[in-house]
Amino acid sequence: QLQLVESGxxxxxxxxxxxxxxxxxxxxxxxxxxGWFRQAPGKExxxxxxxxxxxxxxxxxxxxxxxxxxxxxxxxxxxxxxMHSLKAEDTAVYSCAADRRLRLGLTPNAYTYWGPGTQVTxxx
Numbered sequence: 001q002l003q004l005v006e007s008g009x010x011x012x013x014x015x016x017x018x019x020x021x022x023x024x025x026x027x028x029x030x031x032x033x034x035g036w037f038r039q040a041p042g043k044e045x046x047x048x049x050x051x052x053x054x055x056x057x058x059x060x061x062x063x064x065x066x067x068x069x070x071x072x073x074x075x076x077x078x079x080x081x082x083m084h085s086l087k088a089e090d091t092a093v094y095s096c097a098a099d100r101r102l103r104l105g106l107t108p109n110a111y112t113y114w115g116p117g118t119q120v121t122x123x124x
Contacts, residue, residue, distance in 0.1 A: 002027040002113045004096050009118030012086055016122070020081040022096030022115060029053075030074040033101050035111055036081045038092035038120075048094070049081060050104040059104050063089075088124040093117040 008020040022034060035050035049060045049070040058070055069082045079096060095118075097111035105111060 002029075002032065002098060004098060004113055004115035006094060006096055006115045006118040009094060009120045011121045011123065014087055014122055014124045016086050017082070017084045018086065018120060020083065020094055020096075020118060020120070022079040022081075024077045024079075024098070028074070029072065029077050029079065029098065031100060032098040032113075033104060034070075034072065034079045034096055034098045035105060036070060036079075036094060036096050037108060038090075038094045039117075040089075040092040043092075045095075045108050047106045050106070051079065052102065052104055054102060057104065059106070083120075086120075086122045088122050091120060091122050093119050 003026045005023050031053055033052045036048040037045050038048050039045040051058050051070045067085045072079045096115050098113045099111040
């Protein structure tokens with residue numbers, strides 16, 4: 001069974017950067033498409049970024065394009081989310097999710113495996 005654990009969250013100021021990690025165990029991530037989602041208090045979980053396992057194709061939510069970059073290091077069994085120019089509205093619990101789908105899924109129900117999440121708080 002694939003298990004995912006996120007790390008790298010924290011409290012930062014607006015304009016700062018953070019790098020989140022999604023580390024896998026139990027199975028290798030190289031045959032899974034991975035997505036990052038976030039959920040702010042009182043809001044629904046939303047897609048942030050995703051990366052396929054064939055071709056490493058990526059996609060981003062419009063709100064993070066140009067600021068966030070998703071990447072994968074199959075040797076480390078880890079997917080990263082590099083976040084720059086953070087804004088207060090980026091504050092949320094960030095979770096990674098994985099599925100053996102070929103195409104990126106933009107909704108939570110497209111993914112089978114989930115990590116517990118990591119809190120990102122951006123103060124303005």
